[in-house]
């Protein structure tokens with residue numbers, strides 16, 4: 089690839105460049121590939137790391153002598169909560185070990201806020217004329233879909249390297265009491281990879297909000313999912329909020345979906361003691377107790393907090409080479425051309441690729457026609473609409489390394505062709 093920015097090429101040079109890309113794309117289509125970079129799923133090799141789970145638990149009694157095969161224990165198995173409380177830096181009493189999905193837990197909390205209100209709500213949220221959430225973008229599509237599902241308005245703020253633009257958030261929440269909450273993926277964000285710093289978290293924890301019951305849905309899905317030895321430490325949102333006199337503001341979520349089994353792990357909620365009691369109060373009407381057999385299985389599998397950390401190192405060994413490959417191909421093919429930028433995440437499951445404005449949907453279309461499934465352009469924005477049509481979320485964990493290489497070469501080819509087309513149209 090040339091290292092002159094494409095936008096600086098003279099018209100005949102641009103035509104030569106465009107011709108080169110059309111040829112490369114035609115060759116790509118000839119290959120008849122069938123590859124998929126759409127969803128952040130663990131690879132089979134990662135799932136194999138937890139194969140031992142299928143033979144657990146040994147016995148059926150927890151540390152306190154309770155038979156886990158029976159009803160009860162709404163807050164979850166104590167020894168599993170002890171392990172994850174240490175990892176999440178919370179008191180075990182402030183942690184709930186729940187079912188198989190943190191997304192479900194978030195949905196439950198949102199529904200309870202709508203139907204009943206929170207511990208600090210003047211009335212159920214559903215009785216408000218309008219509810220608005222602040223959404224850092226790019227962000228997680230399922231968060232946005234859930235808000236849309238409940239008719240909750242979304243306003244966006246930029247996600248930056250150090251977390252959401254906290255000043256922009258502070259302005260949005262200051263005067264408008266309809267702004268009831270925000271979502272954050274604080275550690276190795278989906279898809280931007282950014283890590284919310286302690287400073288940004290402190291600002292969000294302490295900012296004045298017109299709504300007395302403002303909630304931060306702190307979705308720490310990738311808290312332990314490091315890709316390098318430079319391990320990010322999650323900001324301690326619960327302590328920060330407590331210190332700021334707003335202890336009930338954060339609801340912290342995590343799960344083992346990308347630690348053990350996706351969809352067959354354990355989800356966690358951490359919050360103020362009052363929020364925990366609030367949640368358990370509502371949960372008690374929905375359930376007699378969680379799947380303690382799965383809790384015990386997980387507690388035995390990990391053994392300790394260090395057991396979780398050690399397990400995450402094995403994940404890293406499987407997926408770090410795939411991220412390195414994404415970086416290698418993108419930098420070899422696209423660096424210096426002025427048509428793309430991308431993240432170099434130190435953890436999590438995604439690379440966020442920004443292409444030339446107005447070309448993301450074209451890149452996804454070109455890729456699709458060449459047999460490569462990419463996440464729809466705009467997926468990381470509320471209502472699926474990226475105002476710049478520039479962002480593409482790449483998820484390299486699931487395919488094997490050779491497929492990551494082939495898919496990324498194809499993505500680069502599509503990015504180049506879409507850029508050439510767009511620049512030629514602009515003349």
Ligand code: PMP
Pocket residue numbers: 128188189190191192228273278307309342343344345350351355
């Ligand atoms: N939050 C984020 C940010 C995610 O990326 C995902 C999985 N893609 C989830 C939540 C879903 O987690 P769970 O399996 O615990 O429902």
